[in-house]
Amino acid sequence: MNDVGSSPTPNAPVAPSWPLEVWRVLKSSNVRQVSYVPDAGHATLIELVNADPDMVCNVLTTEEEGIAIAAGAWLGGMRSVLLMQSSGVGNCINMLSLANISRFPLLMLVTMRGEWAEFNPWQVPMSRASEPALQAIGVRTLRADKAEDLIDIVGCAATLAYEADQQIAVLISQRLIGKKHW
Amino acid sequence: MMTSQALDRREAVIALLKDRGSLLVISGLGSPSFDVHRAGDTDANYYLWGAMGAAALMGLGLAQARPDRNVLVITGDGEQLMGLGGLATIAIAKPKNLTIVVIDNGHFGETGMQKSHTGFGLDLARIGAACGFAESLLIEDLAGVEAARAQLQQAADGPRLYVIKVKAENLPRSLPPRDAIHLKNRFRSHLGMPVS
Numbered sequence: 001m002n003d004v005g006s007s008p009t010p011n012a013p014v015a016p017s018w019p020l021e022v023w024r025v026l027k028s029s030n031v032r033q034v035s036y037v038p039d040a041g042h043a044t045l046i047e048l049v050n051a052d053p054d055m056v057c058n059v060l061t062t063e064e065e066g067i068a069i070a071a072g073a074w075l076g077g078m079r080s081v082l083l084m085q086s087s088g089v090g091n092c093i094n095m096l097s098l099a100n101i102s103r104f105p106l107l108m109l110v111t112m113r114g115e116w117a118e119f120n121p122w123q124v125p126m127s128r129a130s131e132p133a134l135q136a137i138g139v140r141t142l143r144a145d146k147a148e149d150l151i152d153i154v155g156c157a158a159t160l161a162y163e164a165d166q167q168i169a170v171l172i173s174q175r176l177i178g179k180k181h182w
Numbered sequence: 183m184m185t186s187q188a189l190d191r192r193e194a195v196i197a198l199l200k201d202r203g204s205l206l207v208i209s210g211l212g213s214p215s216f217d218v219h220r221a222g223d224t225d226a227n228y229y230l231w232g233a234m235g236a237a238a239l240m241g242l243g244l245a246q247a248r249p250d251r252n253v254l255v256i257t258g259d260g261e262q263l264m265g266l267g268g269l270a271t272i273a274i275a276k277p278k279n280l281t282i283v284v285i286d287n288g289h290f291g292e293t294g295m296q297k298s299h300t301g302f303g304l305d306l307a308r309i310g311a312a313c314g315f316a317e318s319l320l321i322e323d324l325a326g327v328e329a330a331r332a333q334l335q336q337a338a339d340g341p342r343l344y345v346i347k348v349k350a351e352n353l354p355r356s357l358p359p360r361d362a363i364h365l366k367n368r369f370r371s372h373l374g375m376p377v378s
Contacts, residue, residue, distance in 0.1 A: 033246060056246045058275050061267030068236035068268075072208070072243025075228060075369050076251075080243065098233035098240075102362035165378060 016178070018147040019044035022109070022154050023052070029158035031079045031107075032056060035066035039085035041111030041177040046083065063088035064095035071104045079162050082108045086115075087123060089130040089169075093137050099167045100138040106167040107157055108139070116174035134169050143171045150176065189324065191285050191348035195256060196221045197327045198283065198346075202254075203335060206244060206369075210237035210257025212292040213353070214285055218256055220356035225372035228365055229358040235265030238282045242272050242341075245280040248373070252279050254334055259286040259300040259345075266309070272341050273313035281334055281342040282310075287350040295350060307345045316340030322347045 022045055026034075034049040035058040036042060049055045056078075060066050063084045070080035084092075089110060099106040113120075114127025131141050142157050144150035150172060157168040195217035199207070208228045209218040214237075215229040230237055241255035262269070262284045272280065288301030300306060310318030316339040321327055330344045359365060367377045 033243070058242070058246075058271060061270050064235070065239050065265070065268050065271055068233065068239035068265075069243035069246075069271075071236070072240035072245075073247045074243075075208075075240070075366065075373075076206075076244045076247025077370065077373060077375050078243075078247035095233055095236060098230075098236055098362075101232070102366050104366065163378075 015044050016147065018150055018176075019048060021151045023048040025151055025155045025158065026081060027052075027054075029079065029155065029162065031081050031158070033069070033073045033078050033080035034058070034083065035060055035069050035080065036083035037063050037066075037085070037088050039083070039111050041085065041172065042083045042109070045109075062091050064092045067092055067095040067099055067106065070106055071098050071102065074104050079105070080107075082106070084108065085111045086113050086130040086171075087126045089133060090126050093133055096134075096137040096139060096167065103165045104167070105161040105165050106139070107161040108169040109154065109172065110169050111172045111177055112174045114174070118174065131171060139167045139169050141169050141171055143173065145173045145176060147176055187323070188347060188349045189322070189327070191287065191351075192217050192220055192353055194324070194327050194346050194348055195285065197324060198256070198331050198334075200331065204251060205334060206248065206251050206253045208237055208240050208244065208253070208255045210234075210255070210261035212258055212261070213287075214256045214258050214261070215358055216353070216356045217285065219358040223358060225368045227358070228369050231360050231362070234261055235268065237261055238265055238272060239268045241280050241282065242268075242275055242277060245277040246275070249277075249279055252334060252337075253277075253281070255280070255282045257282070257284055258291070259284055259288065259306065260290045260298050262306060263299050263304075269310055269313045269315075269343070273310075273315055276340045278337050278340060281338075281344065283330070284343070284345045285348055286345050287348050289350045291350065291352060295352070301350075307343060310343035310345075314340070315343045317342040318345075319343070320345050320347065
């Protein structure tokens with residue numbers, strides 16, 4: 001077994017405030033459906049949306065399911081958001097044809113792994129490929145490196161997606177999320 | 183299982199969609215889209231021409247957005263096999279207004295009729311049952327299709343999966359529009375939403 005290099009941290013990290021702000025932005029953008037493959041970076045936001053009686057939440061077996069769910073929701077007039085980590089981006093590529101060719105609004109919030117204080121080399125290849133792969137299939141990427149920028153970026157991305165019928169991925173940098181604690 | 187009495191897929195889909203009322207229908211790429219179009223084009227149909235594996239999950243998104251309407255997805259065995267995990271996601275989501283119908287010919291019909299997993303014996307209805315669908319049935323005759331049709335208008339305790347066994351054959355194509363933006367806009371207009 002590999003040495004993971006550290007004992008459990010004595011104090012759990014303080015939960016950051018940005019997930020609460022993102023949840024508020026999603027609420028004010030009238031997002032009522034959330035689909036996700038869990039990620040540690042999204043853990044607090046996932047708790048918030050699951051506790052929100054006005055949001056319908058779907059846990060997915062693989063990220064591309066959320067692209068199709070969001071498309072169906074838009075057909076019915078509901079705004080949907082998709083949460084994943086960067087390793088899930090690669091799973092989505094062909095399914096993004098659906099958002100692209102139908103011009104379905106799409107908002108993806110992607111927490112980045114493999115780019116900052118990463119201990120797991122397996123996260124690196126898809127991390128490097130995420131942004132170019134999204135752009136290649138026609139998804140615009142907006143990158144957030146600081147928590148204060150993230151809130152503004154998510155709000156603007158929501159407008160671009162739901163008002164201008166665009167396909168947007170907000171890439172939340174690993175530096176912003178912080179080091180994964182083991 | 184594939185006896186000479188096996189259903190004609192088009193006959194099965196036409197029977198299923200007879201007197202469909204206010205049903206909203208999404209069809210999976212390939213023959214299911216042709217079958218649904220042949221049964222009667224309406225603004226309440228959304229036809230997929232790609233995004234294999236999407237159909238049932240689009241149905242879930244739509245069913246959650248419109249709990250006041252019954253949603254029917256009609257797709258093929260190959261398409262549903264690609265989205266097998268989606269059956270788990272739908273079962274957990276437990277929509278009461280969503281029915282998935284798999285037109286199962288046991289083959290990948292669009293690409294040269296290669297045998298699919300169901301053709302090798304995989305039973306999608308048992309997978310649906312194991313996932314926790316409220317109802318998950320294998321249907322092999324027209325009487326079964328008629329019984330399923332009656333259920334489509336009813337609310338259920340959870341999602342339903344009907345696997346309809348049909349003959350493996352390539353019928354004359356009945357081509358729906360391929361412009362996905364047109365299909366999207368007319369579908370949303372049908373539900374009273376303006377074109378953005």
